[in-house]
Amino acid sequence: MVPLGSTPVNRWRVCRETVDMVRPPPTPYPLAAKAEPQNIVIDLARTAIVVIDMQNDFCSPHGWLSHIGVDVTPVRTPIAPLQALLPRLRGKGVPVLWLNWGNRPDRLNLSPSLLHVYKPTGEGVGLGDPLPGSASPAAGARVLERDSWAAAIVDGLTAEPADIHVAKYRISGFWDTELDSILRNLGVTTLLFAGVNVDQCVLCTLQDANFLGYDCILVSDCSATTSPSYCLEATLYNVKQCFGFVTTSDHLLNGLHSERP
Template sequence: MPNDLSETAHLRRDRWSQDGDSVSLVRPERRQRPAPLRALPQALTLDLSRTALMVIDMQNDFLHPDGWFAADRGADVAPLLTLVPAINTLCAWARAARVPVIHVNWGIRADAANLPANVLDKASACGTQRAYGDDGPNGPVLVEGGWGADSLDTIETAPGDLHVSKHRLSGFRDNALDQILRRLDVTTLIYTGVNLDRCVFATMADGCFQGFDAVIVEDACGTPSPPHVTDAILYITRMLYGFTTTTDALARAFSSPQPKET
């Protein structure tokens, strides 16, 4: 497969081919690309040919100083913004290693018609605070296509990146993410973004329930919750769900020598 970053480059394997009057349903063989990774509780070997990098909720309404979290809820987003360089570094390494980069952001319907009471009223304190779909500091809060649902300008994207909207803490609920990953023939998901104890953890756990391997990048995830919450999430991840690693270790794995694909 050519090493380009067009919108469909990673999906090109899952296509039919035609030769004259004959149609072949045989997909090209996928060559394994093993890469060692330092991780906890055990070291890993990734198959880069079946790995994707997930960037969760690095978007304006959560992280911009004028967004919903900071301007409306008074959240201190400055510590979370320090994650941007690490995430950009990992995305660049992933693209160079022909690993898909998938940005998963909140992006709800403008009418919030598919959000149940336990989502709307928990977020709005039973309607006493502005939440999903309400008019926020810079437009409707977290509405797909709006400013709040867009990734931060400082998060570097590329034409070959994939973008998926979600409307639950989990990125796997009632949207296209699972089907996209199946078409990519991905089995391992590497998680970055915010908030570790909310959308990152919910997406990771749900992904595990769907059968995907999980690796959390400790220093590329963040939360405004107290430090003991992060410790608990990482402990539970290592014990029950998967593995944790670091930006430096993952960058080394992405840059390990690999055979060229044909």
């Protein structure tokens, strides 16, 4: 029998006479962690972490947000906790997905309504426009363009070869992307969410994940926003009230430390 499928958990075995569709279930890998509104036990064998928009245009002092006058200090705070958490999750076989905003160079995936959000008067530097200047590493980079400096992971965070990259170009990473197909091929049912802005792209992606039936857990110290504090408070409230659970990287790491040998 020849294996046919992109991942071990979603694979047929085939030969000329037979197609074996039985998918062996993965061995459960429970992890207990403190969370709100209740403590949680998740199965690492069916878990992935989605890191959203931790990229230069949002988080670098040379990027687009900084150029238009936004203080990017808050959205750099997830870097350190992610540096500690991601290697431990990878070591347990948890897939890491980088969900970065990445427009097509011709902007044919962007509607006028989306362009208007970031360039409401038609003036200034909006999606796909080049950043001005000549001295910074961002000079001439087109805002949030796929495969460019603008869409690259911010310094301080490093993707490993086995990590998975998905480009998005909406506030939610599930719209018009391959994210859902990838997660289902990986056999994932539980999603850890991190990144920026927590009240916008992170929240909308988490909401859509909840609507699609995934278990959703926001890792609060691995998420941040440049919005006013009440936006963060409302996001945490709504995640706990309607869409899932909130935990911290320390709680997850403590769960990993307390595993039985």
